[in-house]
Each structure stands twice: as structure tokens, then as C-alpha cells.
Amino acid sequence: MFLSGHGGWKPAFGYVQVPRGVSVAFYTHFAKNLITGMEYKILDGSYTTVDRVIGEYSQCPNMQISGQEAAWTTKSESKLNKAYWGDKxxxxxxxxxxNGKLQEFFDLLSKTMNRGDTCTIHWLACSTLQLSQVGGRNHGLNAGDFKHDPNSQGRYRIRNPDGSFLWI
Incomplete structure (x- = not known):
């Protein structure tokens, strides 16, 4: 299952326990943005390097995913390589x-999955840190993740308040 949209977390959302048989795969660092081009590479199977996986019974940030235009989801669906990721x-x-939080997806999966079933939620959204005080920009907070090649060093882009970009 690939969740596609706009994502983020703030401390008020808290943490939630991942249910039995479920794991969540994140493709970008926490407090970083996942750009659309990277989403398409993940869906077509050409980029499969996961930043971290949070497995069953572990604590996970209760990430929030917010809606997007239907055309965006349709385009993402067209990029999904079922030969690589599986027919289901x-x-x-x-x-x-x-919008919805991971807790809601976990509750649904807990009710519908049978013992022995497994499900990986692929988080295809930003992992922005939504703080009420702005800061940390020069340290890479909420930078765009442009790492499309697992063999290259990470590359991030930050939009400055004046609209220019800083590459780190």
C-alpha cells in the first residue's frame, strides 16, 4: 500500500504503536520533503532505497497525510509497476x-487483517516537521530531498524566504 499526498508531523500528533503484521517504510529523512519525481521512481521500482522501516509493535510518529488533487493520485497510480511491487x-x-493520521490506517488494518497477514505502508509523502516557531532552515529542516541515486551523497534543497534556493 502506497500512501500518496502531503505529509507531516508535529509533536501534538504524538506517537502510535504499529499493529501486528504492519510496517511503515519511509524513503526520506524525518523533517525532509519527498519530491514528486522521487515518488514516481519509487512507484516504478527504479528507486527502492528505504531510509527507515518502522515495524510491528514499534512506536511510530503519528504522521498526518493531507489530500491532493485527484489527478495527482491518478498519475501516481499510472506509475505503479505491479510487476515489481505485486498485483495487490x-x-x-x-x-x-x-487528511488522516497513521493511527486511522492502523485501526482499519487491525480490524481487517487476519493472523499471518502482512502489510507494508509505503509513505510517499513529505515528512515535514510542523513546528509553530519557524527556524532551522539553514540546518536543513524541511529541505527537499533530491537523493535519487542510492550510490550518491544526499542532496537537499531549501527554499529561502526570498524565494531563492540553497543546496546542501
Whole structure:
């Protein structure tokens, strides 16, 4: 299952326990943005390097995913390589104007999965840190993750308040 949309976390969302048989795969660092081009490479199977996986019974940030235009989800679905990811793989996008937290997906999976079933949620959204005080920009907070090649050093882009970009 690939969750596609706009994602983030703030301390008020807290943490949630990942249920039995479920894991969550994140492709970019925490407090970084996942750019759309990277999402498409993940879906077509050409980029599969995971930053971290949070497995069953572990604590996970209760990330929030917010809606996107239906056309965005449709395009992501067209990029999904089922020959690589499996016939049962799917892209789920939250409707525009709505949002949901991982806890809601975990509750649904807990009710519908049978013993022995497994499910990996691929988080295809930003992992922005949504703090009420702005800061940390020069240290890379919420930078765009441009690492498309697992053999290259990470590359991040930050949009400065004046609209220019800083590459780190």
C-alpha cells in the first residue's frame, strides 16, 4: 500500500504503536520533503532505497497525510509497476481538503487483517516537521530531498524566504 499526498508531523500528533503484521517504510529523512519525481521512481521500482522501516509493535510518529488533487493520485497510480511491487499493490491518495493520521490506517488494518497477514505502508509523502516557531532552515529542516541515486551523497534543497534556493 502506497500512501500518496502531503505529509507531516508535529509533536501534538504524538506517537502510535504499529499493529501486528504492519510496517511503515519511509524513503526520506524525518523533517525532509519527498519530491514528486522521487515518488514516481519509487512507484516504478527504479528507486527502492528505504531510509527507515518502522515495524510491528514499534512506536511510530503519528504522521498526518493531507489530500491532493485527484489527478495527482491518478498519475501516481499510472506509475505503479505491479510487476515489481505485486498485483495487490495500490496507491491510496487522501481526497483534496481532507487528511488522516497513521493511527486511522492502523485501526482499519487491525480490524481487517487476519493472523499471518502482512502489510507494508509505503509513505510517499513529505515528512515535514510542523513546528509553530519557524527556524532551522539553514540546518536543513524541511529541505527537499533530491537523493535519487542510492550510490550518491544526499542532496537537499531549501527554499529561502526570498524565494531563492540553497543546496546542501
Amino acid at each position: 499493490s495500490m496507491v491510496i491518495g487522501v481526497p483534496e481538503g481532507q
